[in-house]
Amino acid sequence: MTAREVNFDGLVGLTHHYAGLSFGNEASTRHQHQLSNPRLAAKQGLLKMKALADAGFAQGVIPPHERPNLPVLRQLGFSGSDAQVLAKAAKRAPQLLSAVSSASAMWVANAATVSPSADSADGKTHFTVANLNNKFHRAMEAPTTGALLRAIFRDARHFAHHHALPQVAMFGDEGAANHNRFGGDYGEPGVQLFVYGREEGHGGLVPARYPARQTREASEAVARLHQLDAARTLFAQQNPAVIDRGVFHNDVIAVSNRQVLFAHQLAFLHQDRLLMELGEKVPGFTPVIVPDDRVSVGDAVATYLFNSQLLSRDNGDMLLVLPQEARQHTGVWRYLSELVESGGPIRELMVFDLRESMNNGGGPACLRLRVALNAAEQQAVNPAVMMNDRLFTLLNQWVDRHYRDRLTQADLADPQLLTEGREALDELTRLLDLGSVYPFQQE
Numbered sequence: 001m002t003a004r005e006v007n008f009d010g011l012v013g014l015t016h017h018y019a020g021l022s023f024g025n026e027a028s029t030r031h032q033h034q035l036s037n038p039r040l041a042a043k044q045g046l047l048k049m050k051a052l053a054d055a056g057f058a059q060g061v062i063p064p065h066e067r068p069n070l071p072v073l074r075q076l077g078f079s080g081s082d083a084q085v086l087a088k089a090a091k092r093a094p095q096l097l098s099a100v101s102s103a104s105a106m107w108v109a110n111a112a113t114v115s116p117s118a119d120s121a122d123g124k125t126h127f128t129v130a131n132l133n134n135k136f137h138r139a140m141e142a143p144t145t146g147a148l149l150r151a152i153f154r155d156a157r158h159f160a161h162h163h164a165l166p167q168v169a170m171f172g173d174e175g176a177a178n179h180n181r182f183g184g185d186y187g188e189p190g191v192q193l194f195v196y197g198r199e200e201g202h203g204g205l206v207p208a209r210y211p212a213r214q215t216r217e218a219s220e221a222v223a224r225l226h227q228l229d230a231a232r233t234l235f236a237q238q239n240p241a242v243i244d245r246g247v248f249h250n251d252v253i254a255v256s257n258r259q260v261l262f263a264h265q266l267a268f269l270h271q272d273r274l275l276m277e278l279g280e281k282v283p284g285f286t287p288v289i290v291p292d293d294r295v296s297v298g299d300a301v302a303t304y305l306f307n308s309q310l311l312s313r314d315n316g317d318m319l320l321v322l323p324q325e326a327r328q329h330t331g332v333w334r335y336l337s338e339l340v341e342s343g344g345p346i347r348e349l350m351v352f353d354l355r356e357s358m359n360n361g362g363g364p365a366c367l368r369l370r371v372a373l374n375a376a377e378q379q380a381v382n383p384a385v386m387m388n389d390r391l392f393t394l395l396n397q398w399v400d401r402h403y404r405d406r407l408t409q410a411d412l413a414d415p416q417l418l419t420e421g422r423e424a425l426d427e428l429t430r431l432l433d434l435g436s437v438y439p440f441q442q443e
């Protein structure tokens with residue numbers, strides 16, 4: 001077994017709904033209060049995982065979180081029985097109930113930043129849980145994310161886990177969505193690129209309309225925690241102008257794999273300088289830059305062209321995993337068709353219907369956490385989370401048994417939904433051999 005990139009996808013939770021919680025994420029705002037279908041959402045995600053596993057890619061799954069998050073409602077002063085807490089929150093603060101019910105943990109590109117062992121001084125794979133403190137509904141993900149990652153990557157000889165950074169704006173950290181790793185073989189030392197939206201206390205350019213969620217201070221702290229070599233670590237600022245046009249994470253406008261960077265012309269501030277630095281540090285660096293006159297930033301955001309997964313086949317060819325919105329857009333699809341014919345590194349396109357997640361601003365890349373693992377580390381991963389025919393069948397049956405096929409904000413007050421969620425997750429922890437990871441299992 002050689003070193004590989006293993007993709008772990010977030011499984012959509014039972015309370016998936018459209019709450020309009022993410023200012024700056026235009027899909028989230030646009031779909032607020034629309035009817036959602038949690039069962040379909042979970043199945044769309046499972047189909048992507050299964051298709052990629054069938055195509056020979058290593059694929060794992062990361063479970064959803066307990067929602068509604070009753071402990072947080074209690075922390076905010078809602079009291080009584082669980083049913084009373086839900087009823088009071090629904091009446092007095094429906095938007096809060098919605099936030100504590102968000103299934104946003106599905107977007108595991110924001111779960112953590114991961115550094116492969118080849119890049120870290122102690123030879124371990126490092127995980128730092130993202131604090132996601134720009135949005136209340138996401139900031140509450142950190143403790144359960146940490147517990148889940150420890151239950152999946154549980155061998156301390158191989159895996160080092162770090163808690164989320166301090167929960168203040170200065171350390172705003174959105175995890176792997178703002179992180180890229182370049183190199184040759186996945187098991188060889190690589191170059192890590194941390195992308196931030198603002199730098200606290202340095203003046204500098206910042207977006208005017210929408211928040212810059214990731215700070216340079218957070219990126220630097222993660223690089224320190226992961227014991228990275230400064231000579232192979234780069235920090236670059238996202239272009240604030242594109243954040244203002246809906247690029248709330250860097251993975252909405254750029255994606256990398258091995259020696260390739262696939263990005264929009266306007267993705268980074270001082271982009272030419274960054275490409276030059278990458279060219280100096282990454283052997284065989286191959287930028288594939290999409291000009292604004294071929295695909296505008298608006299079209300990139302609408303189609304999530306760059307929120308694709310760039311995967312390597314064993315023969316070295318690369319494959320782009322796209323949402324169907326990219327195929328439905330004539331100009332974007334024409335660009336992509338030319339790209340695969342151009343003789344460059346990207347040779348193949350694969351398209352998935354992920355509409356339920358897309359409508360909240362989460363494409364193929366948002367739904368996955370990349371972990372490059374050598375042979376011994378692959379052996380050390382909890383095998384029960386790895387996708388195969390059997391797990392696919394079990395998880396689909398599990399979804400059929402527990403998930404609703406329509407959900408609105410009003411349904412969140414239903415105490416039955418909480419019970420359904422706990423029963424489902426309790427069963428899931430046994431299916432995936434996770435132990436007691438959820439607060440309700442520890443009461």
Ligand SMILES: NCCC[C@H](NC(=O)CCC(=O)O)C(=O)O
Pocket residue numbers: 017018019020021022025028029102104107109110138177248249360361362363366
């Ligand atoms: N990487 C993709 C993350 C998408 C996520 N959307 C949300 O949380 C929307 C939830 C809602 O509005 O119901 C976000 O913006 O962080």
